[in-house]
Amino acid sequence: MFYNPDVKGDHGLPHDPFKALVSPRPIGWISTLGIDGVINLAPYSFFNAVSYFPSYVMFSSSGLKDDPMKHSWRNAEETGEFVCNIVSSELSDAMNMTAKHVPLSVDEMALAGLTPEPSEKVTAPRVKEAPAHLECEYWKTVELPTNNPKFKHGVIFGHVVGIHINDDIIVDGKVDVTRYNPVARLGYMDYTKVDEVFSMDRPDDLSMGRKMLGDAPYKNKSDT
Ligand SMILES: Cc1cc2nc3c(=O)[nH]c(=O)nc-3n(C[C@H](O)[C@H](O)[C@H](O)COP(=O)(O)O)c2cc1C
Numbered sequence: 001m002f003y004n005p006d007v008k009g010d011h012g013l014p015h016d017p018f019k020a021l022v023s024p025r026p027i028g029w030i031s032t033l034g035i036d037g038v039i040n041l042a043p044y045s046f047f048n049a050v051s052y053f054p055s056y057v058m059f060s061s062s063g064l065k066d067d068p069m070k071h072s073w074r075n076a077e078e079t080g081e082f083v084c085n086i087v088s089s090e091l092s093d094a095m096n097m098t099a100k101h102v103p104l105s106v107d108e109m110a111l112a113g114l115t116p117e118p119s120e121k122v123t124a125p126r127v128k129e130a131p132a133h134l135e136c137e138y139w140k141t142v143e144l145p146t147n148n149p150k151f152k153h154g155v156i157f158g159h160v161v162g163i164h165i166n167d168d169i170i171v172d173g174k175v176d177v178t179r180y181n182p183v184a185r186l187g188y189m190d191y192t193k194v195d196e197v198f199s200m201d202r203p204d205d206l207s208m209g210r211k212m213l214g215d216a217p218y219k220n221k222s223d224t
Contacts, residue, residue: 020187028059029085032075033124040071041098041108045185055160065152080138081122085130088180089193121162131169131180135162
């Protein structure tokens with residue numbers, strides 16, 4: 001089949017297949033601290049790392065045009081910082097709970113029974129129970145052009161300025177994802193968790209990244 005995603009319903013299927021095709025998507029569980037001091041926490045699966053030296057991440061927020069800014073977007077812009085908490089499989093239910101639409105005045109870490117942990121370089125707290133955290137300084141928002149008059153979409157970029165990793169998930173000097181099984185989003189209401197890993201050697205001795213950047217920051221072939 002072929003369809004035009006700009007034409008509503010052109011796929012002819014009961015559910016839009018786009019998100020099922022671009023999967024699995026990692027989940028950025030974004031914690032922010034509002035200017036009023038209230039902790040906000042919400043999952044974003046339009047989330048990814050976009051560069052690693054320097055390290056940048058993004059999450060993409062969609063909202064109604066007359067109230068376009070979800071709280072994570074608003075807080076990131078107003079305070080200039082946010083934290084991406086990594087979601088382990090055992091935190092799936094708590095993560096899902098924080099997708100609930102609640103007023104800005106509600107502390108969503110408390111709502112989900114989670115523990116706020118102070119960050120090192122930003123004032124937004126981390127989720128203590130998460131296996132890793134990326135502390136970010138807000139860089140910029142790119143608004144996506146759209147023909148849909150009802151919605152507004154912003155891609156929020158952040159520079160990762162500090163990373164916490166739970167020592168329990170480091171095995172032989174490497175982060176072992178099978179120790180925490182990161183949760184990722186599929187299409188529809190479906191999720192997956194990473195519990196299997198396979199490795200492949202690169203066909204070239206040196207990747208383009210290593211050629212471009214010389215020796216820093218790569219120490220081993222497996223870094224690139
Ligand atoms: C797994 C998951 C992934 C989500 N991904 C996104 C996303 O990428 N972009 C978005 O705008 N909303 C996404 N949502 C919905 C938001 O989490 C939800 O609207 C939330 O209430 C926003 O909270 P906030 O206003 O505190 O930022 C997702 C929800 C779930 C459960």
